[in-house]
Amino acid sequence: MTMEFTRPSHRLPRRRGSRIPAEPGKPYFIEKGLGDRAHLFTDLVTVYAGGEQTENTFNFFTVEGPEGDVIPAHVHSDTYEVFYITDGAVRLFVEDVEGQQYERLLRAGDFGFVPKNCPHAYRIERHHSRVVGVAAGPGGTFERFFENLGVPTEELGLPSEPYVPGPHQFATVPQRYDVRFLPEHQWRTGS
């Protein structure tokens, strides 16, 4: 397999004020909402564990957002992704490697799995929805994508204004985190 991207996550400096211990191998606890936070578009992403903590095996984060539009379709060549809904309702769109498309409205307790190389997107369909995510693969983890395409924040709660990345971020960040946007992609599933 050709690795066309690098995974800088384990080389990033630790976030100031992070509740995640600087030293891997230490047990820790984080209260609700107090993981490493970032704003990206209208959403709040909170990282509770990343590659540094797990020898680059897996990560654990939440995505919270308001009712909104379908996010841009994208694909990961080496990353498997979990969507587990704890609040609200999120419509997940996925295309398998044969081109078959699926969509499903997921509610609290429902689960969706997106394998590598499957284009996908989602749309939050209820305010205050929350998705638990794990996104990792044999090449590593990608939890620092969000704060690099978006912006780290110390705030609690959703962005007061959407954070829209600039052209330079779009041009450089996704490829470093195994994210490839598919601007021409169409969902033919009907919703």
Add this chain to the structure above:
Amino acid sequence: MTMEFTRPSHRLPRRRGSRIPAEPGKPYFIEKGLGDRAHLFTDLVTVYAGGEQTENTFNFFTVEGPEGDVIPAHVHSDTYEVFYITDGAVRLFVEDVEGQQYERLLRAGDFGFVPKNCPHAYRIERHHSRVVGVAAGPGGTFERFFENLGVPTEELGLPSEPYVPGPHQFATVPQRYDVRFLPEHQWRTGS
């Protein structure tokens, strides 16, 4: 690192009636509660994704149970473990590799992280508590531990009677899944 155990999870036959597709690489969705279920003692464990789905990178499961006693202390030599509470209250006990002990009552939205080689246990302190778990490491994933030490079930809901493994299961299953029970272990944290 010496691998003193084998990880048979990816060689197990697929569960009959499983909502997890037989063929890795396919997207899928599972409604709340309908993952691969097992009973172990008083608890219900539901697996939504395992090593077969992620090239042995990570897994994703829930543990639900009634208010009860502290489970037996145990340790994993090659597995990192996440405890993310979605319902109820769970007290997590962890000892770090220097012998320092911690305990913390986790409620909905709270997170606990147990590195490899850290003895740990938990106690469910409210009925209908639910923990989201990820448990994996460089050697693989361990989600099939529960149905092997316990028993697979098609039922929904908690066990009507506790399922207590027999001596043969205790003697053979834990070591196959990187679980080592610590019968002499004492929690000195006071709760």
